[in-house]
Amino acid sequence: MNSRDSEHIIAELHEKEGYETTDDITTADLILINTCSVREKPVAKLFSELGVFNKKRKEGAKIGVCGCTASHLGEEIIKRAPFVSFVLGARNVSKITEVLHKDKAVEIDINYDESEFAFNDFRTSPYKAYINVSIGCDKACTYCIVPKTRGEEISIPIELILREAEKTVARGAKEVFLLGQNVNNYGRRFSGEHEKVNFTELLRRL
Known part of the structure; x- marks a missing residue:
């Protein structure tokens, strides 16, 4: 990440x-x-x-x-x-x-919401593409500081993910890695009014 x-x-x-x-x-x-x-x-x-x-x-x-x-x-x-x-x-x-x-x-606001922000594109590899599907984490593991540095978990809208995937494939990407602290939680919380999609459906559409 x-x-x-x-x-x-x-x-x-x-x-x-x-x-x-x-x-x-x-x-x-x-x-x-x-x-x-x-x-x-x-x-x-x-x-x-x-x-x-x-x-x-x-x-x-x-x-x-x-x-x-x-x-x-x-x-x-x-x-x-x-x-x-x-x-x-x-x-x-x-x-x-x-x-x-x-x-x-x-x-350093860990409650700042970037889930709907469309970043400009840059890739260190022309063949591999990393795509965030969520930000933050809702877990409270005793050994992990992530929730205190990345805030609560919010899923990124599927339309942004699909758009980013299409762009990277069009530019030659052969592998797409989906990033999130707990990708299985995808779809449990969005910051705005977005289509409710779980991780399985996200994979199907991708």
């Missing part, structure tokens, strides 16, 4: 801000770290990596922290690493072009 979030972020920045991807940190105008907080080690590694990126970045380049650790730690990230330009939570991906222009912005 983090990989798909990254693709969404890249797509929005490319289409709305004209950004292109690069592997060279020293020439980048914007450095983004999309984080995970399921385990403790990646959280500790975040601040170590931030220090390295801060030393290597060119003058004026922005650094943004995104993802689950961003949702979890929020303003603490900027307190510990004041050079960070903004913090964007896992449930606020669609706001990337907004926070980009707000210094020290912290957008």
Whole structure:
């Protein structure tokens, strides 16, 4: 899911801000770290990596922290690493072009609803397509922090999923992966008035 979030972020920045991807940190105008907080080690590694990126970045380049650790730690990230330009939570991906222009912005609302947002398209692979069918999770597993970083579970309307699948297949995708914390729950809750479809029917139509 983090990989798909990254693709969404890249797509929005490319289409709305004209950004292109690069592997060279020293020439980048914007450095983004999309984080995970399921385990403790990646959280500790975040601040170590931030220090390295801060030393290597060119003058004026922005650094943004995104993802689950961003949702979890929020303003603490900027307190510990004041050079960070903004913090964007896992449930606020669609706001990337907004926070980009707000210094020290912290957008981490886990109740923000992106289920009806139509992201621009970007794929790291021409043959594999990742498609979100839901966001968030309603479970309360003692070992998992996801509900506290991605909010309650909401299904994405089937018309958006089908439209995205058709586009990716038309562009050459051979495999489609459906993403959700618990895909079997698909259809239990939509944020608006949408056709009530369960996971089995979603698979049939896809």
